[in-house]
Amino acid sequence: MKILHLDSGREMRGGQWQVLRLHRGLLERGHDSVLLARGESPLLAMAQRATLPCDVLYPLHLPVTARGFEVVHAHDARSHTLAAVLIRAPIVVSRRVAFPIKNSRLSRWKYSRPRLFIAVSLHVAEQLTSAGIPEDRIAIVYDGVPLPAAPAVGNAILAPYSTDPRKGSQLAEEAARLAGVTLRMSEDLDNDLPRARALVYLTRSEGLGSGILLAMAYGVTVIASRVGGIPEIIDDGLNGLLVENNPEAVAAAFSRIDPALGAAARVKVGEQFSETLMVENTLQAYLKAFANA
Numbered sequence: 355m356k357i358l359h360l361d362s363g364r365e366m367r368g369g370q371w372q373v374l375r376l377h378r379g380l381l382e383r384g385h386d387s388v389l390l391a392r393g394e395s396p397l398l399a400m401a402q403r404a405t406l407p408c409d410v411l412y413p414l415h416l417p418v419t420a421r422g423f424e425v426v427h428a429h430d431a432r433s434h435t436l437a438a439v440l441i442r443a444p445i446v447v448s449r450r451v452a453f454p455i456k457n458s459r460l461s462r463w464k465y466s467r468p469r470l471f472i473a474v475s476l477h478v479a480e481q482l483t484s485a486g487i488p489e490d491r492i493a494i495v496y497d498g499v500p501l502p503a504a505p506a507v508g509n510a511i512l513a514p515y516s517t518d519p520r521k522g523s524q525l526a527e528e529a530a531r532l533a534g535v536t537l538r539m540s541e542d543l544d545n546d547l548p549r550a551r552a553l554v555y556l557t558r559s560e561g562l563g564s565g566i567l568l569a570m571a572y573g574v575t576v577i578a579s580r581v582g583g584i585p586e587i588i589d590d591g592l593n594g595l596l597v598e599n600n601p602e603a604v605a606a607a608f609s610r611i612d613p614a615l616g617a618a619a620r621v622k623v624g625e626q627f628s629e630t631l632m633v634e635n636t637l638q639a640y641l642k643a644f645a646n647a
Contacts, residue, residue: 355640356386358423358443360433362411366396368564369450372497372632373397373429377406379633390419416440425640428468438467446643450474450561452582455485462486470643472636475562475583491646493639496587497564498632501624505573505616508549511608513556514565515539522556522579522599529554529604547572552611556599560584567627570594570619577607587627593618 357380361373373389374397380387390411391398401408412419413436420426420441427446428437437445445468455461471487472495473479479492513526523539530537537554540546543565547553553569553576560582567587569576576594578584588594595610597603 355380355425355637356423357388357425357427357640358420359387359389359427359429360411360416360437361389361391361395361397361429362432362436363397363430364392364395366400368497369429369448370395370397371564372448374400374404374406375498375500375629376633376636377401377408378404379629380637381406383633383637385637388423390416413440417442425643427640434468435464438464444469444643446470446472446640448472448474449478449482452477452481452559452561454481457485469646470639472639475586477583477586478561490642493635493642495632495635495639496627497562497567498627498629499564499567499571499623500629501571501620502548505620506548506550508551510546510550511535511537511552511554511611512540512543512546512550512569513537513554514543515541520558522558525556525599525601525604526554528601530608532601532605533608535608543568547574550574551613551616552577552608554604555579555584556597556604557581557584558599562587566594567623570616570627571623573613573616573620575611575613575615576619577604577611587622588619591615593622 363370377387377389389408393410417440420443423443426441426443428434429448434447447468449471471492479494482492553574555566555578557579562583566576580596590596595607597607
């Protein structure tokens with residue numbers, strides 16, 4: 355299968371990591387996969403360092419570049435727009451965000467173009483159906499993360515650093531003060547998680563939370579907001595802790611951090627959220643897109 359991936363993100367966030375893992379996984383399975391990304395983006399730089407087929411995303415070149423590809427997979431909102439306007443090949447769009455879809459005439463046209471939407475969670479799929487997208491044009495494919503060879507060994511309690519007001523950095527810091535806990539804001543979870551025992555992931559809106567899955571893969575106890583798609587990956591009290599978004603509830607959860615929760619989380623990631631499953635389920639989604647022709 356020939357697949358062209360489009361991603362216009364400026365940062366290396368959860369969605370970009372999924373693009374990179376999917377691109378590599380498709381190539382390993384013998385598919386002809388090519389990535390186009392923003393020229394100065396860390397995603398393109400990482401793909402280049404790994405010698406994966408990739409190039410700069412030039413919007414005006416897309417009508418020609420996309421010729422001959424069986425699927426064009428847009429991984430973010432801007433790429434979705436570019437594909438809808440400029441490309442005639444079958445379009446698949448990943449939808450990772452949890453906020454509702456606009457109901458303007460332009461938005462309805464844009465969302466009518468893709469053959470298929472890949473929702474990162476059941477919660478996101480429900481947002482799509484609420485906007486009028488038929489169920490047969492939606493596939494749910496959960497994120498996949500690598501399972502480290504060994505679980506984390508350390509005592510750090512981390513929270514992802516973010517200036518996004520929808521994320522709960524200030525709430526996490528306030529809860530840590532109430533609980534008398536030292537909280538470290540992490541700008542690099544990949545490097546910090548191996549020395550952690552807990553991750554505090556608070557947000558007002560979340561499609562799924564690939565950072566949560568990464569922490570679970572390390573066997574780290576996750577304290578997370580009970581919002582969006584997060585309850586689809588965390589079973590409260592079994593493999594992590596779900597909390598309401600208030601300082602008292604989060605503070606109380608610090609006393610419930612337990613290595614047994616992290617161990618159960620690591621097992622769940624290996625069984626249900628592996629990179630292998632993500633790639634295979636995406637391939638099945640492409641076949642569903644062909645059936646929608």
